[in-house]
Amino acid sequence: MSTPSRKPDVDDLPKERLRLWLKLLKASRSIEDEVRRRLRNNYGSTLPRFDVLSALDRSTDGLKMGEISKLLRVTNGNITGIVDKLTEEGLALRVSIPDDRRAHLVRLTQKGKEVFRNHAHAHEAWINDILSGLDELDVDGMNLRLDQLNAALEELHND
Amino acid sequence: MSTPSRKPDVDDLPKERLRLWLKLLKASRSIEDEVRRRLRNNYGSTLPRFDVLSALDRSTDGLKMGEISKLLRVTNGNITGIVDKLTEEGLALRVSIPDDRRAHLVRLTQKGKEVFRNHAHAHEAWINDILSGLDELDVDGMNLRLDQLNAALEELHND
Numbered sequence: 001m002s003t004p005s006r007k008p009d010v011d012d013l014p015k016e017r018l019r020l021w022l023k024l025l026k027a028s029r030s031i032e033d034e035v036r037r038r039l040r041n042n043y044g045s046t047l048p049r050f051d052v053l054s055a056l057d058r059s060t061d062g063l064k065m066g067e068i069s070k071l072l073r074v075t076n077g078n079i080t081g082i083v084d085k086l087t088e089e090g091l092a093l094r095v096s097i098p099d100d101r102r103a104h105l106v107r108l109t110q111k112g113k114e115v116f117r118n119h120a121h122a123h124e125a126w127i128n129d130i131l132s133g134l135d136e137l138d139v140d141g142m143n144l145r146l147d148q149l150n151a152a153l154e155e156l157h158n159d
Numbered sequence: 160m161s162t163p164s165r166k167p168d169v170d171d172l173p174k175e176r177l178r179l180w181l182k183l184l185k186a187s188r189s190i191e192d193e194v195r196r197r198l199r200n201n202y203g204s205t206l207p208r209f210d211v212l213s214a215l216d217r218s219t220d221g222l223k224m225g226e227i228s229k230l231l232r233v234t235n236g237n238i239t240g241i242v243d244k245l246t247e248e249g250l251a252l253r254v255s256i257p258d259d260r261r262a263h264l265v266r267l268t269q270k271g272k273e274v275f276r277n278h279a280h281a282h283e284a285w286i287n288d289i290l291s292g293l294d295e296l297d298v299d300g301m302n303l304r305l306d307q308l309n310a311a312l313e314e315l316h317n318d
Contacts, residue, residue: 142179150185
């Protein structure tokens with residue numbers, strides 16, 4: 001009986017794609033952990049709080065609670081605690097909506113905008129530091145492929 | 160007064176690295192969502208349950224509850240519910256440890272191993288499908304850079 005011949009490298013692509021996914025997940029979680037650690041150590045802040053500030057900063061007129069939780073894909077309950085805290089600290093305020101007595105808009109105050117600007121600036125510097133192992137060519141190469149991947153993922157969701 | 164001159168492309172690397180991080184996070188979340196959806200639709204299963212099965216399958220002698228939650232980085236409480244369910248379904252069992260009356264090892268049964276093998280096989284096919292927009296060259300290029308990135312991230316944690 002002869003030894004079964006082994007195909008060299010053929011059909012390795014599924015395994016390589018699986019490896020890619022595991023590496024991607026690992027990198028993504030490590031970076032998130034590192035950002036979480038720096039937010040805590042430098043600002044006594046958290047990732048969800050940073051994300052809420054960021055969402056509010058990007059909106060022009062403010063956001064309803066439901067809009068924030070939809071953007072951040074977390075439950076309303078978690079957002080409520082964060083917004084309460086931001087309001088207490090004078091970083092955000094609740095504005096009533098003329099035509100809707102039951103809902104209100106959450107907006108950043110001037111102080112809130114300044115605080116977020118500081119955090120966002122630090123965040124960019126941290127990411128630059130954390131990703132410093134990748135040079136311009138690496139970064140461009142990955143950005144290009146991640147664009148491809150994200151476009152394919154969006155198509156998948158629209159199917 | 161003259162218009163301030165804009166530097167072309169110089170110092171763009173920090174911004175590009177930030178973009179890379181946001182794209183990476185987006186891709187990672189989308190893929191996780193898609194896997195979550197397919198686990199639910201095809202097996203009525205969840206990602207944490209799949210992760211517990213996977214951790215148990217990789218261990219030779221079984222794992223303590225604390226080891227599972229450490230590997231998966233979730234609280235013991237969440238793991239307990241999943242292990243209880245797996246045990247009820249005959250996919251896992253609890254084995255007492257001779258020298259430790261308070262702890263026990265969780266192990267997969269033969270049926271549990273078979274079920275996980277099926278899920279893992281499907282999981283690999285899903286990832287191959289989800290990442291089908293990336294060819295061999297793309298996958299190799301990204302794997303290489305993610306290795307660099309993950310190595311740099313590990314150094315960061317050891318500092």
